[in-house]
Amino acid sequence: MSILIDENTKVMVQGITGREGSFHARQMIKYGTKVVAGVVPAKGGQKMDDILVYNTCEEAVNETGANASMILVPASMAADAALEALDAGCKVVVLITEGIPAQDMIEVYHRAKEEGAALIGPNCPGIISPGKCKIGILPQDIFSKGPVGVVSRSGTLTYEIADGLTKAGIGQSTVIGVGGDPIIGTSFSDVLEDFENDQDTKAVVLVGEIGGNDEQAAAEIIKNLRIPVIGFIGGRTAPPGKRMGHAGAIISGKGSTADAKVKALEDVGVPVCDTVAEITLKTKEMLGL
Amino acid sequence: MKIHEHHARDIFKKYGLPVPEAEVANNPEEVKNIARGMTPPVVVKAQVLVGGRGKAGGVKIAENHDDAMDKSKDIFGLLIKGLRVEKVLVAEAVDIENEYYLGILLDRDKKKHCVIASTAGGVDIEQVAEETPELIGKTWVDPAYGLHPFEIRNMLFDAGFDPKLALKVTGILMKLYKVVIENDCSLAEINPLVQAKDGTLWAIDAKVNFDDSSLYRHPELKPLKESEETDPIEKEAHARGIAYVRLEDGNVGVIGNGAGLVMATMDEVKRFGKGIAKPANFLDIGGGAQADLVRSALELVTMDQNVKVILINVFGGITRCDEVAKGILQAIEEVDLKVPIIIRLAGTNEKEGRELLIYSGLEKYLDIKNAPYKVIESLEQAAPIILETIGVPAQ
Numbered sequence: 001m002s003i004l005i006d007e008n009t010k011v012m013v014q015g016i017t018g019r020e021g022s023f024h025a026r027q028m029i030k031y032g033t034k035v036v037a038g039v040v041p042a043k044g045g046q047k048m049d050d051i052l053v054y055n056t057c058e059e060a061v062n063e064t065g066a067n068a069s070m071i072l073v074p075a076s077m078a079a080d081a082a083l084e085a086l087d088a089g090c091k092v093v094v095l096i097t098e099g100i101p102a103q104d105m106i107e108v109y110h111r112a113k114e115e116g117a118a119l120i121g122p123n124c125p126g127i128i129s130p131g132k133c134k135i136g137i138l139p140q141d142i143f144s145k146g147p148v149g150v151v152s153r154s155g156t157l158t159y160e161i162a163d164g165l166t167k168a169g170i171g172q173s174t175v176i177g178v179g180g181d182p183i184i185g186t187s188f189s190d191v192l193e194d195f196e197n198d199q200d201t202k203a204v205v206l207v208g209e210i211g212g213n214d215e216q217a218a219a220e221i222i223k224n225l226r227i228p229v230i231g232f233i234g235g236r237t238a239p240p241g242k243r244m245g246h247a248g249a250i251i252s253g254k255g256s257t258a259d260a261k262v263k264a265l266e267d268v269g270v271p272v273c274d275t276v277a278e279i280t281l282k283t284k285e286m287l288g289l
Numbered sequence: 290m291k292i293h294e295h296h297a298r299d300i301f302k303k304y305g306l307p308v309p310e311a312e313v314a315n316n317p318e319e320v321k322n323i324a325r326g327m328t329p330p331v332v333v334k335a336q337v338l339v340g341g342r343g344k345a346g347g348v349k350i351a352e353n354h355d356d357a358m359d360k361s362k363d364i365f366g367l368l369i370k371g372l373r374v375e376k377v378l379v380a381e382a383v384d385i386e387n388e389y390y391l392g393i394l395l396d397r398d399k400k401k402h403c404v405i406a407s408t409a410g411g412v413d414i415e416q417v418a419e420e421t422p423e424l425i426g427k428t429w430v431d432p433a434y435g436l437h438p439f440e441i442r443n444m445l446f447d448a449g450f451d452p453k454l455a456l457k458v459t460g461i462l463m464k465l466y467k468v469v470i471e472n473d474c475s476l477a478e479i480n481p482l483v484q485a486k487d488g489t490l491w492a493i494d495a496k497v498n499f500d501d502s503s504l505y506r507h508p509e510l511k512p513l514k515e516s517e518e519t520d521p522i523e524k525e526a527h528a529r530g531i532a533y534v535r536l537e538d539g540n541v542g543v544i545g546n547g548a549g550l551v552m553a554t555m556d557e558v559k560r561f562g563k564g565i566a567k568p569a570n571f572l573d574i575g576g577g578a579q580a581d582l583v584r585s586a587l588e589l590v591t592m593d594q595n596v597k598v599i600l601i602n603v604f605g606g607i608t609r610c611d612e613v614a615k616g617i618l619q620a621i622e623e624v625d626l627k628v629p630i631i632i633r634l635a636g637t638n639e640k641e642g643r644e645l646l647i648y649s650g651l652e653k654y655l656d657i658k659n660a661p662y663k664v665i666e667s668l669e670q671a672a673p674i675i676l677e678t679i680g681v682p683a684q
Contacts, residue, residue, distance in 0.1 A: 075502065075505075076505060076506070099502045100502060101473055101500055101502045101503035101506070102395055102473070102475065102500045102502065102503070103395075103470070103473050103500065103503065105400075106395075106400055106401065106402075106432045107432055109400045110400065110432050110433065125606065137606065137607060138606065139605070139606045139636055139637055142636070152549070153549065154547060154548065154549020154550065154552075154553075155547050155549065155576075155606065156545070156546050156547030156549060156550040156604045156606060156608075157547060157549035157550045157553050157604075158549075159604045159606055159636060160550060160553075160604045160635070163604070163635065163636070180548060180549070182395065182397040183395075183397060183400055207549070209548075209549055209552060210552070212397050212398070213397075213398055217398070232553075234549050234552040234553045234556065235552040235556070236556045236559070237536065237552070237555045237556050237558075237559045237567075237568050238534075238552060238555075238571070239534065239536060239537075242534045242571075243534075244532075244534060244548050244551075244552055244571055244573075245532045245547075245548025245551065245552075245571070245573040245575075246548040246549070247501065247502065248397070249548055249549075249552070253415065258556075274556075274560055275553075275557055275560065275668075276553060276557075276668070277667075277668070277669060
């Protein structure tokens with residue numbers, strides 16, 4: 001098992017004829033993801049390798065049964081692309097694009113909730129259920145199949161953590177990079193219960209960072225979960241008021257500091273690791289390995 | 290993006306919000322000429338992109354135009370939180386009866402715009418929220434249906450606004466909401482909204498922040514952009530398009546790919562640094578960086594004279610380790626870096642990157658103090674080398 005995506009997920013790629021779109025679609029196919037269609041308005045009928053391109057999401061869904069979408073189109077068109085995928089009935093929409101106006105994301109976020117769809121991102125690396133399916137731009141060789149769920153606000157830090165787990169012989173059920181923007185579709189809170197209910201997930205690594213209140217909201221949920229959660233918070237040395245790369249990573253109030261987040265998690269019994277290397281050790285310990 | 294009060298005022302005026310007459314002056318002489326045409330008293334306000342102007346002596350009331358000129362002399366050139374005052378706003382002073390707070394911001398938890406009002410205006414609203422939360426009214430905008438006057442009225446009644454006043458304030462907030470929606474503001478604030486002795490309402494201060502990601506569709510806002518960076522290296526980084534933040538008292542330059550990884554690396558340096566080695570900066574080369582950018586990043590980090598050693602931590606996804614290695618070699622050849630670099634490369638093309646560095650012949654010096662760089666296998670190995678470079682005796 002895994003959460004949100006598995007071997008039956010059928011993916012369409014919006015923006016498949018672009019440089020990034022074609023590169024990552026090929027990577028996903030290589031990994032074994034069922035990429036069934038591409039969508040690029042006015043390029044319908046073309047092919048990217050063996051994948052047929054459609055003009056609209058609706059056509060792609062009707063013709064191929066696609067139930068998930070990866071969006072790799074420029075920021076000015078990305079929100080529209082996401083709304084189109086949701087309108088066509090996609091239940092998992094992975095929005096990789098960075099720099100989408102927040103106001104556009106408000107609309108996309110609420111539309112996804114209304115449709116009961118999982119919107120992941122924007123400004124995220126995507127999601128992978130090792131051995132089954134990958135939707136996104138994560139480097140696939142560092143992941144392995146196993147019992148640990150990983151949910152993270154950072155991209156490369158997630159790679160680092162997954163790599164550490166894999167090298168220590170600990171595989172992952174599903175790894176999700178939720179994205180670094182202020183308005184994101186899926187937060188920690190949205191997936192923790194999914195991990196708890198997934199038979200194959202035995203522990204969850206939660207990778208937070210400064211900015212916002214998502215870690216505190218997660219702590220409220222973790223209180224009532226049985227599954228062990230291992231925490232990490234990036235940005236303990238970050239100065240207040242300065243945006244640390246991610247648009248969402250900025251200390252703008254007491255709740256958004258690393259200390260406040262560490263405390264919120266520790267208060268509900270989550271061990272918060274000081275280093276990336278410690279995450280592997282702690283996870284091993286929690287799994288009784 | 291932040292803009293100056295006088296620019297925010299101009300936007301407010303365009304939307305029919307009640308801003309008092311005012312003009313911008315670049316020097317004390319201009320202040321005098323502007324104030325001469327106004328009914329005294331007048332107020333002279335420093336135009337800087339940070340809060341706390343009043344406390345810093347950046348806002349003064351003057352009795353007449355000569356007094357305004359004299360007082361502005363103290364304001365010009367003031368350094369407020371690191372920003373120098375180069376312009377002031379001269380406005381007719383309002384006879385204040387009551388002060389209120391009005392604001393609209395993007396709530397990232399609820400993913401909606403939040404409209405906020407309080408009868409405790411003119412002070413720090415976060416402090417009010419903490420000490421007397423009952424004095425703050427809030428209502429969230431349903432993105433599907435927009436904001437309606439009744440929602441604002443009900444909120445204002447609950448927050449203790451006088452009913453007749455609430456009707457007027459509702460009109461003001463509807464206009465402020467239009468400012469937010471049409472200009473992609475992450476924040477629009479009137480603090481204070483003043484009720485004058487004659488009952489009229491005035492937006493005495495205007496604050497507007499824009500969502501950086503939306504600027505591409507607001508070309509008219511671009512000229513309003515002014516550097517918020519007070520640090521010369523941050524300014525330079527901004528000009529080069531590199532995400533760089535300088536920290537105080539640091540001595541270890543930190544470079545990585547991806548904000549989360551860079552922050553985690555900085556935290557790690559502080560943790561093993563024993564109070565002696567401290568991160569000097571945040572520098573994210575982003576995804577898919579080419580050699581040129583890496584070279585430029587190294588140059589930037591060494592502009593900070595306090596940096597004694599640089600730690601590069603890259604986990605390649607879209608970024609290729611061999612490109613990073615090429616950039617490092619370029620920097621060593623073309624820029625006098627003066628400090629050694631500790632390099633950890635993993636992920637995409639890790640082997641190629643490491644080989645470029647190892648076979649360059651530059652790493653033959655075993656003593657780190659004389660070698661241009663040292664390639665390490667894992668971040669744990671960085672600690673002893675960095676401490677040794679900075680001069681902490683091994684225990």
